[in-house]
Amino acid sequence: MNTKLETIEFNLYYGDFHALKDISVKIPEKRVTALIGPSGSGKSTFLRTFNRMNDLISGVRTHGDVLIDNVDLFKIDPVALRQNIGMVFQKPNPFPKSIFENVAYGPRVTGLRDHKKLEEIVESSLRSAALWDEVKDDLAKSGLALSGGQQQRLCIARALAVQPTVILMDEPAASLDPIATQKIEDLIHTLSENYTIVIVTHNMQQAGRVSDYTAFFYTDDTRTGRLVEFDETKIIFTNPADKRTEDYITGRFG
């Protein structure tokens, strides 16, 4: 199996605060990798490293390597990188535009003008995000008029429209009800056939259900996040190597 994303001794600081220490991990291609761990253990920060959204936060410094397809990620222009690595946020954040314009946004900003092509991309992206049947007659409706779960699938369609190879998801179902969550989880499963997915979740059952691999992050009193263990999800959940992983998964803390 190919490695899609890799970090080697990766460290991240917010000013003087050491947020992530010596993270080395290989994230396999076209699999779902879950990042789990207690609040403040740096999972989301680590996730944002891959599309360089941390660049937007002041005072962030890093050292160590991050590779995508064995290429140094920090040598890639962030705008180009983000076309290759899509992101879905915790809170659904469709733009205050029509459903069509939301999905067409990414292709448009990269310069696609041909309306026929845009229509094709919008349809195929909405289909891939399992939203097409619900909105196909209403593409001119505002994205904000959809329900929360539909909005989140719209955001996934929006990310797919740019044709990324990786999709980062930061607790994508945290603000959704169980039925909408179920749909997102099914979708993640389907998408993993074609995309490398990295998902941050606080929900252990969810990590168990959707992911092939799991990385367990932990932090102590220093608040510095470390990677405790990375393995296939079924091993992490049934036979973890580290006591802290076992305690966390069985709900003894965090």
Add this chain to the structure above:
Amino acid sequence: MINNKSISTLHNDPESLKNLKIRSTTQNVWFSIMWLAGLVTLIILLLVIGYVIIQGGKALSWEFLTTPPRGGLSGEGGISTTLGTTVYLVALTLLIATPLGVGAAIYLIEYAGELGLTSPVMRVLISIANFAVETLAGIPSIIYGLFGYALFVSTLQFGWSLLSAALAGACLVLPTIIRTTEEALLTVPDDYRRGSLALGATKWQTLYKVVLPAAIPGIITGIILSVGRIISETAVFFVTLGGSHRLPSSIMDGGRTLALHLYYLAMDTNAFDKAMGTGAVLVILIILINLSINLISGKLTARIRGGK
């Protein structure tokens, strides 16, 4: 402490009932006071507007609106040219102030903050800029007039003209436009910005395609507020626009706006009815402008937030 009281004991217990009564009386007293304050404000407002419109209404006629003032101690003629001058001045002032003000606000909110985080020099410059905007919003308008007179009328030799007045007027409304635009930009959720950037949009694309459209209702509100400000301003234009009652034929010509005309009528003539008539037109204009703010920003906001 565990509360074993049922709701019926609570209802019959004299101690509880007394407590409830006192709290509800306190509430009623305060609500009455606030209600009274609201009523008094409303009455004062209606008195002023009603007085001006009723008094001025007598002088209002189609002829009054369409004939030019002829000058003289008795304030002969109507207000047609002053209406025209007002329109010219509003347009020219906004043409200057809107790009400057909106641009400055975008820079301060969307770009400067980021630079300020990395460079201490920038941080100082930004806080000076913000302080300047706040201060400019609060200084008396005659100061803008004096400044406009010294710089535009006299030093730059623009004379008493639409150009001088519009430049001075632009200085007057810049803080309004900058601050309303800043506020409008700040209310745009960061989620939109992050969502756009994460899709591979540049910062400029994010600003142009997502942030600005979402901020447009607020920005338009600022611009319309500025229109009201220019229409009602006298001090600045008294010293920069001159007092000619002819319609200016170029931006280098002087003139008088409605408000300025009203000022001249009230100070230099005994044409009280004409002054009141002009006042009524001004008040009606301002009311229409405020109504249009509500209408336009309401419509735009609804269009952005949902529906079609």
